[in-house]
Amino acid sequence: MMLSMNEIHLKIRAEYRQIQEEYENAKKNAEELMYASFPRIEEIDNEISALAIESAKRVLEEEITPEEAAEGMQEKARVLREEKNQIIKTNNIEEFKISYKCENCSDTGFSKDGKKCGCYIKKIQSMLTLPGEKGENAILKKCNFENFNLDYYSKEIDAEIGISPRDIMRAVLANCKKFSNGFSGENSGNILLCGPSGLGKTHIAASIANEVMAKGYLVIYKSSYKLFQFLEDYKFGRVDRNIYSVVYDAIYDADLLVVDDFGTEFITSYTQSVLFDLLSTRIASDKSTVISTNLTLDNILDIYQERVMSRLKNEFNVLRFAGEDVRALKNK
Template identity: 40%
Template sequence: MMTNKKEILETIDRIYKQRRYNAELSKERKMSELYAKSKEFADICDKIKLAGLRLSKASLMQNKEQIAKYSKILDTLISKRTKLLIEMGYPSDYLEPDYVCKACQDTGFVVSEDKVEVCKCRTQLFIELLYEQSRLKEILKEHNFSSFNLDFYSKEIDLKEGLSPYKNMVKIIEEVKKFVENFDMPNQKNLLFYGPTGLGKTFLAHCIAKEIIDKGKTVIFLDSISFFEILKDKYSKMIRLYDEVSDEEYKSLEEVDLLIIDDLGNEGKNTEFCHGVFQSLLDKRFLSGKKMVITTNYSLDGLVTVYSGFIMGRLQEYFMFLHLFGEDVRVIKAKLQLEKRT
């Protein structure tokens, strides 16, 4: 994700530039069509241009009397043009540019009285381009439920767990399919897979990603190192009181339909300072009903040693914990390949 950021942002800027150009071009074509169709319309438009120029000049000269005069003239002429448009059989907003996004007028940013914010359409575009340029698209061709093989999980009962790895995985897959089926339900908990390496945690996360994307939703899949790099960047901006409106990366973590964090805890111990940002993100996604999937090689006791009680509290409240156990599937596959060769 990190290495593609510059390229993605450049692509987004080109897309918005093209969208604005298309909108203006469409408006010019409509104007030309109406000019040719009605002399009265053309005359009114010419008067609007002239009044606009005189209003601009009055504004530069700070001539309040002239500003009031030409503002009134301009309003009257625009009202006449709108009335004429309707009489000609056109909607009143016919000459408005055909922006793809009305909220930001294809700039990617929404301007209010006291702030400038990233438009939702820009965040959505960032997520879509991120997915297109990630390896996830290729990975999901092989890592999906149709290729999930339960044969690698022993049917022998684990005395400590009270059931076999096979039966445990069958139950986990049932919960995963419920999660996918009830993805839009507000009471559907997030999922956290935990257990030793090589048991299929990441594979399951890929399976979920495939199903959710097939539903037409957006997905971001990050390893914990990349995830915490974004949190570090956000924390740095917060302590410097620096509000960067083009902060697409962190905004995308808030807005994406499904956020998957793989191998939580692998980010190292130099990230404690941004655990507050992590907690805030967990809260925001939960309150907005947006789902998450987390995988970790840590045991529950191990997670407690890495994260604060506040974060663990959030994880226990917002997530269903699913424990994977058994023999490393990769080791089993390696043994089978070796047997075939001999």
């Protein structure tokens, strides 16, 4: 059974606590081994701790000021640390170092500014799965701005538009990086990625999702087909609302919703209605949405109601992709 959002947070924080406990135990074991081999190091560590306790006691008893305590302790501690470092250097002792899975937060789940780390957000996202999905999306694991290769786009100037596909895509990439870097959770705008199949829209959409997640914002990334199938199933009771209400709410409330391959969903009167409702609700709440589609704006107007088209034209920054099918070029 799917957990509530509160239960998800509790589970994730428990995981981080367990990781920290494992690190502490490993550090303690390494320390005990070092102390057993070099007792003087243990004596030094105990003396440094005793210095801090004694200084704090004298400040509380108003024998000395905090400034005097700090000054007196620092010099004594410095001498002791130098002795310890000399023992370590002389005996080639390898000090215990933790190999963190996430260097950004040291596997605590929170960065130095107190915000949720990207690894924390990924854990949330991996639990907000639709029926049939399992864990983190494979596309998100492999796509980022760094491995988006502009070399697949021609440098030749297109005579009709006076610019090369590579320059168009360089501008698209710059716009998407700017959106991701400046993302603040509110009033960050919306993006519509348009263009024929195989030009890298999914790659860019996933890259945006990863960058925004890394900043500690909740991102929901779903294919359009699965997203609207789920919303329709949820509406008509074909999935258990008690289980999936947390996913449904996150689709509307997430800081960023990324809808990939828009236009592949089965179009019904309900799809038309829920799409407009979803866009309108997120826009009214200043929640950002990124949509990728093989459709042109004219195609969208042919398929969807004019009010949907109006939302996309007026509320989204439309970025048009250009070039040849990158997938085909890679397979040559």
